[in-house]
Each structure stands twice: as C-alpha cells, then as structure tokens.
Amino acid sequence: MEKDKVVIANPLWNLSVPTRLKAWIDTITVAGKTFKYTDQGSVGLLEGKKALHIQSSGSVYNGSDPASQYVKTLFTFLGFKDFQQLFVEGMDHFPERAEEIMEEAIKKAVEIGKTF
Numbered sequence: 001m002e003k004d005k006v007v008i009a010n011p012l013w014n015l016s017v018p019t020r021l022k023a024w025i026d027t028i029t030v031a032g033k034t035f036k037y038t039d040q041g042s043v044g045l046l047e048g049k050k051a052l053h054i055q056s057s058g059s060v061y062n063g064s065d066p067a068s069q070y071v072k073t074l075f076t077f078l079g080f081k082d083f084q085q086l087f088v089e090g091m092d093h094f095p096e097r098a099e100e101i102m103e104e105a106i107k108k109a110v111e112i113g114k115t116f
Contacts, residue, residue, distance in 0.1 A: 005050045005116065006080075008071065012057035017067045025074055034078050044079020051075050052116060053085045054109070058092025084112055 010021050017025075028034055035044050053071050061068070063085055075083050088105040091098040 003049070005052075006075075007052045007054070009054040010056075010067075012055055012061070012065055012067050015066050017070060025071075029074065029078065042077065044077055046079040047081060049080055050082040050116060051080045051084070052112060053083070054088065055085070056088040056091070058090070060090045060093060061087070062089070063087060084116070086112060 008021065010017050031037060034046055035042050053068065053075070055068050057065065063069075068085060068087070072083060072085065086105065086108055088101060091101050094101070
C-alpha cells in the first residue's frame with residue numbers, strides 16, 4: 001500500500017459493513033503484500049501507516065458492534081498501530097438530537113485531524 005494514511009467512512013448496515021467495503025478489504029488483504037506468513041504466525045506489513053475509521057449508525061453501540069470490530073481487527077492484522085475510530089451514532093434512535101450528534105462528531109473529527 002503506497003499511501004501513509006487511510007480513511008474509511010461507512011454506515012452500519014445490519015450490524016455489518018457495506019458489501020463494497022468488505023470487497024475492498026478482501027482485495028487489499030493479500031499475503032506477501034499487506035501481510036506475510038511466518039513461523040510465528042501472520043505479520044502485518046503496513047506498520048507506520050495511520051488509519052481512521054468513521055462509522056455512522058442509527059443506534060448507539062460505542063464501538064461494540066460487529067462491523068467496527070471487524071474493521072479494527074483487519075487493520076490491526078495488516079499492521080496498523082495507529083488506528084482510530086470515530087462513531088456518529090444514535091441519529092435514528094434520538095432524531096431530536098441529530099444536529100447535536102453531528103456537531104459533536106465534527107468536533108471529534110477536527111481534533112483527530114490535528115494529529116492524523
């Protein structure tokens with residue numbers, strides 16, 4: 001992977017990631033390119049790179065949903081040590097707070113952007 005930073009933004013769909021994101025992850029998870037097999041097990045080859053995963057959902061999961069765990073597990077497997085997640089959650093559950101939820105997410109994104 002030639003880039004030093006990766007930003008992934010996706011909605012939570014039925015407790016999973018959209019199929020196109022899954023297909024992209026499958027495409028970049030390649031033995032000998034983004035990870036390698038060793039006698040001690042698999043080793044990620046993308047150390048020194050940064051990743052930010054932004055995920056929206058209608059309810060509140062605080063990162064415990066299967067989709068965010070999947071993305072985190074895969075990027076950790078690929079060697080990312082600097083992996084951050086930003087969740088924009090609860091706009092369906094709390095529609096009256098939608099604007100506040102977005103404002104809070106934007107503030108968090110600005111803070112992350114200062115060191116990303």
